[in-house]
Amino acid sequence: MSLAVIALILFVSIFLLVLYGYPVAFTLGGLSLLYAFCFLDINVLTLLPNRVMGVMDNAVLLAVPLFVFMGIMLEKSGLAERMLNSMASLFGSVRGGMAVSVVVVGALLAASTGIVGATVITMGLISLPPMLRRGYPPALATGVIAASGTLGQIIPPSVVLVLLGSVLQVSVGGLFRAALYPSLLLVGAYIVYILVLGVLQPSKFPPADKELIWNRALMVSVLQSLFLPLLLIVAVLGSILAGVASPTEAAGVGAAGAVLLTWMQGRLSWLVTREVCRDTTHLTSMVFMILLGATTFSLVFRELGGDRFLVSLIERSDLPEYQFLALVMVVVFVAGFFIDFIEIVFIIVPVVTPVFVAYGTDLIWLGILLGINLQTSFLSPPFGFALFYLKGVAPPEVTTGHLYRGIVPFLIIQVLLLIVVVFFPHWLGIV
Template identity: 80%
Template structure:
């Protein structure tokens, strides 16, 4: 029992040090090794090389750098700006048409990149100034951008889902399939909210306008290059995984190659661009895998100290039902999302609670989708949501923090409604 209490102290101390600002990977690894040396038989550490090799030999994790490469390459291609311009022409006569365009482009960009910070910053730079110039209220414009930018957490192919699949020990392809309907429902709910707002409160939106008809040769060419081709790439990547034609890693390789071709079609595939993309991909991938190796060390020491058995016994004695425990975990993850990144949450909190959900015989695919939606919601929640900080960093001076807080509330309510729908009616979704 004393060792089990030490395991809980290990978890709490790591969490506090991460909040204080210490590097996550080295905190996980260093503190876990210190506890192992002080409180365990050193023979336990002979198990660590096998654990590390198990991570290195996990071919599914190769999808992470490939999806990151795909997303950054598409970001550098300039497709986002062209997509927004094309969609704005398409929805030109609709009140709120530009906001709808931002949501659709944000969803496509999120599906392409899977990186929240990159999507929010990109959408903020290319769409916030035009929306403000057209007369959109700052709160509405920032709410739309922040909400659409965080869709990368749940829309497959998502790096979040790849990492969750690895930690939960479930098929990434099944996670992608299960996330498809909830993510489409979320995008649809955002669009319906904007259209309904345009009918009920038309003064919030500038009047729709469009000179002439966009359906000419130039518009159709732009539509194919900026919208249809990226959509086909996403469908090819997802479809090959869902129908079982390719593994997530193979599909990610297809996506990376396709992203290079799309960037070449935009005449942006230069040697400096390739170097920048490779440098950023290496940086992000190294960060993820260093945290993963640290989390592997933490998981080994935590279990050898008996932390997982202690938590299972604690839950059994507390007589919590599966849904009560799920609610507790969702609240903890939601609050943690204010302060630490999703990668850290996945590698610190999820491995600790997974054995407890296994004891409850919880569907881990369902749990992965809930965690993905929950992380996305916490990224939007005032006062500490990461997406709000990203957007404020690129917003014009006239956009105040209170505008971001006020504008995001309706989208938060939509996400919470979706989370409740997935919790109580999962059979409706897949």
């Protein structure tokens, strides 16, 4: 049996063990080391410390804990609740106005935090009960909240894009710039779907506020609730897009700004700070343990010749670039039913990247496609994490069936956006 075939068996073995429920980080690193001991010269592992130090010295990855800190701190600030109340008042008597408000606030939180779990839980707690009280069907309400809460996967600054930039070895700032128009198009598509459905099925979309009174007090309330998060977005994302700051530097500004905003809301305390630091350490440690395991897997897979074998296999099969891209997108989409986006980024993406490099594929474009596709991993039944998060904070009358039915239209919208990005990237300023 050739080493290249053994490399593919290693990949399949890791994928199956992860599906079975074994810890991702230890499965990636442990099984890779086991295969290295059995099939490679032991001296190959002397390269591993340099690889690990290369990861730890990567300044771009410092943005991960800073963005995580920013997101969790903003969750504690209470800004989301103020924004939702103001936006619901602003849309007034529009059919589906409350649902549109949830999408807009979800997009603003995504651009401010990029932390999907925190956004879904926050939006579920503050918006699901009032939506149900106003008469929204449970499936529709949960679908809107889950879809809006996962916008942090693709709207920059996004932890997913930071990790993809590291794996694909492309500019994170370039990924942020390229993701801007597709993410705005996705938000717009959600809003158009809600408004059109509100016209076609008005009984399912009660007005946000039947007696909206436009006055100075309302406008001041809206501006106050939107000004601070928009200021933070401009400070973080604007500095990156303008080339003033690197993603890591902008993440530091965002983390400091999140602390300041929480203090201005009167929510900053020693207890809150300790909880935020603890949660940040937990999430960051998980990401970096997986990253170190993925580094070990990447080294062993390449030393076994797995990447060269895949490239030669594709070349011999005469598979066109777009057919291979379609195959990868389907694999990522299906994998999202069962495993988290972090595992997909560190298991599947490094394996297929050399093939795309051989094709001459624009890796920024590929990163955006993967980012949009990975967003489905949080939404896709039966194991979408956003659905689990939302079910955990939903009232007892909201069933899992409601969650599954409600998310289907938004999954269809995402697939349509993916098709647009595949065939019309120039329209969206990606390439």
